[in-house]
Amino acid sequence: MRSSSSSSVSRRPLKRSKSNQKAPVRKSPFTDFESYMKDKNRKLRSQFEAEASSSSLGNSESSPVVSGRGIFHGVSIFVNGHTIPSGQELKGYMLRHGGRFENYFSSQRVTHIICSNLPDSKMRNLKAFSRGLPVVKPEWVVDSVASNLLLSSAPYQIFGHSSETCKQQKLSAFFGCKSISCFKENDASDSNVRIDCEGSEKSMNSPLEPQSKLLRNFMGSDRVFPIRLDEEQKLTNSLDKVNKYEASDADSLKLSIRTIAPSDDGSFGKPTYLKHTANSDVHHSTLNDPNFVENYFKSSRLHFIGTWRNRYQKRFSNMLKGVGYGKEFVHSSSITKGSTIIHIDMDCFFVSVILRKYPDLLNEPVAVCHSDNSRGTAEISSANYPAREYGIRAGMFVRDAKACCHNLVLFPYDFEAYEEVADQFYSILHKHCNKVQAVSCDEAFLDITEYDDINPESFSSLIRKEIAETTKCTASAGIAGNMLMARLATKSAKPNGQCFIPPEKVDGFLEELPITSLPGIGHSIGEKLKAKELHTCGQLRMVSKVALHKDFGERVGDMLWNYCRGFDDRKVEVLKEAKSIGAEVNWGVRFQDIMDCEHFLIQLSKEVSSRLKECGVLARTVNLKIKRRRKGAKEPEKYMGCGDCDNMSRSITLPVPTDDVALIQRIVKQIFASFHINVREVRGVGLQMSRLERMELNRRVHQHNVLESWFLLHSKIEDEPVRVCNATDGAENVPRLQRSLSPNENSCIEKANSLTAVRTARCSTDESARSALPPVSQLDMSIIKIFQP
DNA sequence: ATCCTCCCCTAC
DNA sequence: TAAGGTAGGGGAGGAT
Ligand SMILES: Nc1ccn([C@H]2C[C@H](O)[C@@H](COP(=O)(O)OP(=O)(O)OP(=O)(O)O)O2)c(=O)n1
Ligand SMILES: [Mg+2]
Ligand SMILES: [Mg+2]
Numbered sequence: 001m002r003s004s005s006s007s008s009v010s011r012r013p014l015k016r017s018k019s020n021q022k023a024p025v026r027k028s029p030f031t032d033f034e035s036y037m038k039d040k041n042r043k044l045r046s047q048f049e050a051e052a053s054s055s056s057l058g059n060s061e062s063s064p065v066v067s068g069r070g071i072f073h074g075v076s077i078f079v080n081g082h083t084i085p086s087g088q089e090l091k092g093y094m095l096r097h098g099g100r101f102e103n104y105f106s107s108q109r110v111t112h113i114i115c116s117n118l119p120d121s122k123m124r125n126l127k128a129f130s131r132g133l134p135v136v137k138p139e140w141v142v143d144s145v146a147s148n149l150l151l152s153s154a155p156y157q158i159f160g161h162s163s164e165t166c167k168q169q170k171l172s173a174f175f176g177c178k179s180i181s182c183f184k185e186n187d188a189s190d191s192n193v194r195i196d197c198e199g200s201e202k203s204m205n206s207p208l209e210p211q212s213k214l215l216r217n218f219m220g221s222d223r224v225f226p227i228r229l230d231e232e233q234k235l236t237n238s239l240d241k242v243n244k245y246e247a248s249d250a251d252s253l254k255l256s257i258r259t260i261a262p263s264d265d266g267s268f269g270k271p272t273y274l275k276h277t278a279n280s281d282v283h284h285s286t287l288n289d290p291n292f293v294e295n296y297f298k299s300s301r302l303h304f305i306g307t308w309r310n311r312y313q314k315r316f317s318n319m320l321k322g323v324g325y326g327k328e329f330v331h332s333s334s335i336t337k338g339s340t341i342i343h344i345d346m347d348c349f350f351v352s353v354i355l356r357k358y359p360d361l362l363n364e365p366v367a368v369c370h371s372d373n374s375r376g377t378a379e380i381s382s383a384n385y386p387a388r389e390y391g392i393r394a395g396m397f398v399r400d401a402k403a404c405c406h407n408l409v410l411f412p413y414d415f416e417a418y419e420e421v422a423d424q425f426y427s428i429l430h431k432h433c434n435k436v437q438a439v440s441c442d443e444a445f446l447d448i449t450e451y452d453d454i455n456p457e458s459f460s461s462l463i464r465k466e467i468a469e470t471t472k473c474t475a476s477a478g479i480a481g482n483m484l485m486a487r488l489a490t491k492s493a494k495p496n497g498q499c500f501i502p503p504e505k506v507d508g509f510l511e512e513l514p515i516t517s518l519p520g521i522g523h524s525i526g527e528k529l530k531a532k533e534l535h536t537c538g539q540l541r542m543v544s545k546v547a548l549h550k551d552f553g554e555r556v557g558d559m560l561w562n563y564c565r566g567f568d569d570r571k572v573e574v575l576k577e578a579k580s581i582g583a584e585v586n587w588g589v590r591f592q593d594i595m596d597c598e599h600f601l602i603q604l605s606k607e608v609s610s611r612l613k614e615c616g617v618l619a620r621t622v623n624l625k626i627k628r629r630r631k632g633a634k635e636p637e638k639y640m641g642c643g644d645c646d647n648m649s650r651s652i653t654l655p656v657p658t659d660d661v662a663l664i665q666r667i668v669k670q671i672f673a674s675f676h677i678n679v680r681e682v683r684g685v686g687l688q689m690s691r692l693e694r695m696e697l698n699r700r701v702h703q704h705n706v707l708e709s710w711f712l713l714h715s716k717i718e719d720e721p722v723r724v725c726n727a728t729d730g731a732e733n734v735p736r737l738q739r740s741l742s743p744n745e746n747s748c749i750e751k752a753n754s755l756t757a758v759r760t761a762r763c764s765t766d767e768s769a770r771s772a773l774p775p776v777s778q779l780d781m782s783i784i785k786i787f788q789p
Numbered sequence: 790a791t792c793c794t795c796c797c798c799t800a801c
Numbered sequence: 802t803a804a805g806g807t808a809g810g811g812g813a814g815g816a817t
Binding site: 302305306308309349394439440441442443519520521522523524525556621623647649651653 | 794799800
Binding site: 284295296297298299300301302303304305306307308309310369370371372373374375377378379395520552553554555556559578579580581582583584585586587588636638639640641642684686688 | 810
């Protein structure tokens with residue numbers, strides 16, 4: 001029985017040593033994902049390149065007879081963004097006619113960049129990264145194929161080697177083209193665009209030019225070799241500010257939403273460039289924005305989804321007032337035939353919301369992210385199903401996503417719209433069902449066990465229909481006997497479908513299902529199972545519960561054992577009150593001096609304090625977490641990211657709960673000081689409050705009194721207790737005096753009752769960091785200072 | 790046993 | 802440019 005505890009004892013140090021040897025401190029999950037993706041992209045590229053080179057070999061190198069060569073011999077194109085015809089078609093043309101097609105932009109290999117017209121802002125961006133290569137309209141390829149001749153690219157050139165005049169002329173040519181083609185604004189349907197563009201192509205050539213200048217520039221050769229910029233120019237170009245997508249007109253959507261894929265030669269990711277970034281970091285780091293926390297959160301998708309539940313709780317509080325879903329009463333039907341649970345989830349939520357405005361793109365690969373630039377370290381938030389066929393997933397870097405699919409269409413966020421749709425979504429759910437458990441802004445469980453007379457599938461269908469009509473976004477649903485199976489059913493039904501798994505189908509459904517598809521099984525547990533040659537739920541069923549307990553602990557072991565059999569006894573429940581409230585920022589955090597840092601800590605304290613107040617709760621425990629650049633870690637690959645860090649955290653438990661900014665600030669400042677770290681190394685800061693207590697009406701007065709008592713006490717430390725706890729309505733809720741360190745270590749502030757500030761500290765896994773912590777006695781004395789105004 | 794803290798893990 | 806947040810579950814191990 002206690003074998004589990006003995007095994008865990010032996011595993012603990014093992015875990016440490018493992019993380020110590022492979023990387024001194026555990027890596028952030030996204031760090032793993034980065035390298036995973038990098039590897040994947042490398043493979044992808046070599047595969048594509050093999051394909052391209054074998055084709056061109058067959059057509060050219062192996063048959064040196066000129067006539068035998070394809071017309072595109074020596075030409076290697078890179079397609080930037082969406083084109084008509086598509087990148088795939090262009091690739092086909094190139095390969096069939098002796099040319100090459102590059103999946104990645106490289107000025108070494110590419111001779112021509114193919115793209116449709118871009119708005120001026122994107123044009124500048126593209127120009128900066130084209131390395132002087134000619135940027136040519138796709139019609140050049142098409143027309144060359146049609147005439148079976150490599151036409152001069154000059155008339156098709158948007159720019160390249162270029163002078164401003166060239167670019168301007170081309171741009172005006174483009175606008176002329178658009179007015180000629182006269183398709184209705186916002187109409188981005190492929191057929192229309194294709195027809196219009198092709199039809200207008202001939203007329204385009206003439207307005208195109210006073211061709212003399214172009215011809216002078218480009219007539220010499222169709223094969224335009226890259227012009228190498230010197231390092232300084234590169235730097236300048238890369239620092240070029242580029243307008244965001246939002247700035248562009250809606251009617252130039254298809255053109256504006258794409259920009260060039262990043263170079264794969266790494267020249268822009270090099271620390272050389274990043275090092276003298278005194279002014280590159282400046283704009284979006286804590287260095288120059290005194291209101292960084294607030295601004296950052298305004299734009300953070302993870303902040304949006306992380307804080308959504310609070311907003312939901314507020315907005316739907318009347319629906320959630322009930323003390324829960326009366327689990328005391330077990331409905332008769334759940335006894336006879338078990339529960340019926342529906343899980344419902346919006347399809348590629350963020351993408352669906354934006355595509356309401358652009359229905360023509362529904363079948364194209366689309367993703368949502370912050371604007372897209374050469375570095376490509378913005379993250380994909382959501383990808384639609386066509387995009388997923390290319391392997392694109394939420395959380396990927398944009399550049400990796402584009403490496404999977406260079407025709408990927410990117411849209412910016414629209415948080416207000418998500419909020420609106422989520423409201424509509426939940427209004428509908430609550431209207432149809434009185435047992436709704438919110439999972440996230442786009443996902444919920446319904447318990448319809450007691451709706452005996454309703455067919456679950458019709459019911460689900462009805463709700464989905466109403467959601468689709470109201471929100472213009474589709475949702476998928478899963479129906480089953482418990483939450484687990486309902487959720488798995490949803491996954492299998494996506495997109496825009498529903499799936500019912502009756503009890504007798506459960507075993508079959510799970511037999512071949514990868515264990516990692518089970519909710520709650522992520523990367524870490526998945527890897528452990530993989531190491532044991534366990535991949536499917538069917539295989540997992542062969543493992544005894546005892547063994548699972550031994551390896552994963554009691555609860556996780558049970559979960560594995562139950563889930564792989566399709567067992568799940570969780571109940572659909574209302575959202576309960578939060579147990580902790582916090583805020584953290586691990587992006588853009590760069591401090592020059594302690595003033596920067598303290599200013600930031602104050603901002604964060606304000607944020608947390610106001611969240612506590614908003615929730616009407618007070619907290620007793622303050623925990624500060626710092627990410628510190630790991631020794632030897634380079635500037636992170638992700639722009640303004642935290643990179644490879646050691647975590648340090650330290651918590652203090654107050655004698656009384658608080659939401660007071662000034663108090664929180666003082667505590668935070670003290671804790672931070674106790675870390676004794678160089679503020680320039682700080683890459684992330686988190687502040688979370690726990691041991692929450694509901695704020696009652698006279699609570700604040702009470703709190704004040706307690707603090708005053710505390711101050712009094714403080715002057716005569718070992719004195720007899722002031723029974724403050726007795727005075728509190730929640731005295732019995734005050735947990736027992738906690739001391740996580742040896743008694744004498746914090747005795748200096750110890751009281752006879754619970755009025756004790758307790759401090760605990762930890763620096764995860766890193767030995768040197770741990771030793772950097774000050775002696776406990778020192779910190780404890782500092783706690784006293786906290787209470788001195 | 791039970792509770793507590795300090796994490797890690799997971800999901801959106 | 803870019804915005805790597807938030808909160809709950811739960812394991813380990815110590816205190817009571
Ligand atoms: N790593 C992630 C995961 C999700 N989200 C956001 C974007 C998603 O649209 C939304 C909902 O998450 P889902 O897991 O439900 O994903 P989608 O709705 O996008 O796709 P699916 O059709 O699989 O539900 O949360 C995000 O920003 N980053
Ligand atoms: Mg979804
Ligand atoms: Mg979801």
